[in-house]
Amino acid sequence: MGKVADTPENMGKCICGECPSKNHDDMGFYCAKGKSPLTVRRRGCVCDDCALWREYHLTTGYYCAEGVTE
Ligand code: SF4
Ligand code: SF4
Structure with missing residues (x-):
């Protein structure tokens, strides 16, 4: 399981x-x-x-290509 909680609230913050x-x-x-x-x-x-980048201290990006990496 990754750092980011799979919740509707978090999904609403996604800017992909x-x-x-x-x-x-x-x-x-x-x-x-x-x-x-x-x-x-x-x-x-x-x-x-x-917003989730800061909230969850993410570092890599390109999750669409790499999947859940952190
Ligand atoms: S995939 Fe990127 S833009 Fe979408 S919620 Fe995660 S960190 Fe934010
Ligand atoms: S590269 Fe992929 S994970 Fe990153 S913002 Fe764009 S669509 Fe979302």
Whole structure:
């Protein structure tokens, strides 16, 4: 299990929808839900602008590509 609690409240804070790398899957909140089923083309990651980044002391990003890594 990762650092980020998989709650509706946390999911509401996710800003993956504003990210240039966001896949056209039905997902988001990858830091808790796990990686995208689609290949990610990396065009930047905005996770470090997310409230959860600070709240949970996250460090890596690209959870859509890497899955839950912390
Ligand atoms: S850290 Fe990234 S994946 Fe996790 S909720 Fe925030 S924007 Fe979404
Ligand atoms: S995990 Fe990072 S790279 Fe992936 S969609 Fe969310 S903000 Fe973008």
